[in-house]
Amino acid sequence: LAKTTQPISMDSYEGQEVNITCSHNNIATNDYITWYQQFPSQGPRFIIQGYKTKVTNEVASLFIPADRKSSTLSLPRVSLSDTAVYYCLVVGLSGGSYIPTFGRGTSLIVHP
Amino acid sequence: NAGVMQNPRHLVRRRGQEARLRCSPMKGHSHVYWYRQLPEEGLKFMVYLQKENIIDESGMPKERFSAEFPKEGPSILRIQQVVRGDSAAYFCASSPRAAVDSPLHFGNGTRLTVT
Numbered sequence: 001l002a003k004t005t006q007p008i009s010m011d012s013y014e015g016q017e018v019n020i021t022c023s024h025n026n027i028a029t030n031d032y033i034t035w036y037q038q039f040p041s042q043g044p045r046f047i048i049q050g051y052k053t054k055v056t057n058e059v060a061s062l063f064i065p066a067d068r069k070s071s072t073l074s075l076p077r078v079s080l081s082d083t084a085v086y087y088c089l090v091v092g093l094s095g096g097s098y099i100p101t102f103g104r105g106t107s108l109i110v111h112p
Numbered sequence: 113n114a115g116v117m118q119n120p121r122h123l124v125r126r127r128g129q130e131a132r133l134r135c136s137p138m139k140g141h142s143h144v145y146w147y148r149q150l151p152e153e154g155l156k157f158m159v160y161l162q163k164e165n166i167i168d169e170s171g172m173p174k175e176r177f178s179a180e181f182p183k184e185g186p187s188i189l190r191i192q193q194v195v196r197g198d199s200a201a202y203f204c205a206s207s208p209r210a211a212v213d214s215p216l217h218f219g220n221g222t223r224l225t226v227t
Contacts (some may be wrong), residue, residue, distance in 0.1 A: 002127045030212060031212065032212045032213050032217060041220070041223075042220050042221070043116070043203045043205070043218030043219050043220050043221055044155065044185065044203075044205075044216075044218050046216065047213035049215060051213075058196040060152060062132065076131050087154065087155075091212050092212060095168065095170070096168075097160060097204075097210060098210055098212050098214075099143070099145075099157055099160060099168055099170075100124070100157075100213065100216055101157060102147070102154040102156075102157075103154050104153065104154045105154055
């Protein structure tokens with residue numbers, strides 16, 4: 001399984017765009033990149049997933065360069081309610097099954 | 113469509129007692145995953161089950177822990193003879209299929225406290 005590296009914490013202010021970059025140097029050909037968001041005392045929530053180039057939904061955008069060795073989650077115009085931990089996962093086949101593996105995540109704090 | 117339901121939300125057990133954590137997956141989901149989260153840490157995979165079968169239990173401690181997902185009813189994570197180190201949040205997730213592009217849907221967890 002590809003190991004992911006992302007910043008432990010980030011700070012931002014309301015209304016700003018936040019970009020969280022994740023490194024996954026040994027990503028395999030068939031692996032997908034998935035991001036989850038977790039608020040305190042809640043389970044993680046799926047945000048976005050992509051394989052290559054750019055994916056956008058109503059919550060975020062995901063940018064993946066051609067070599068796929070990194071990815072960037074972009075949150076436009078964050079608000080206080082975006083304060084959470086964001087996990088980058090590389091999901092692929094391991095031992096015959098797909099087991100999403102979570103790292104420590106990035107703790108994003110949005111200030112007023 | 114109800115999400116993943118976990119109960120109880122909070123569970124307090126004394127050392128040596130048994131803890132039973134229940135998880136009802138989303139309707140139509142036959143794949144269940146259990147994770148454990150210690151304070152200030154990420155989620156650690158424990159076990160992956162598909163109806164009546166354990167597919168991958170590589171993250172499950174060898175002793176005292178067991179999991180099942182019967183044909184009828186919720187998935188159960190069972191911890192026998194609990195110790196203080198078992199205190200953590202336990203999350204269950206489900207998905208409709210085992211595929212790389214099938215995201216997990218998580219419940220809000222059971223917080224186990226061992227006194």
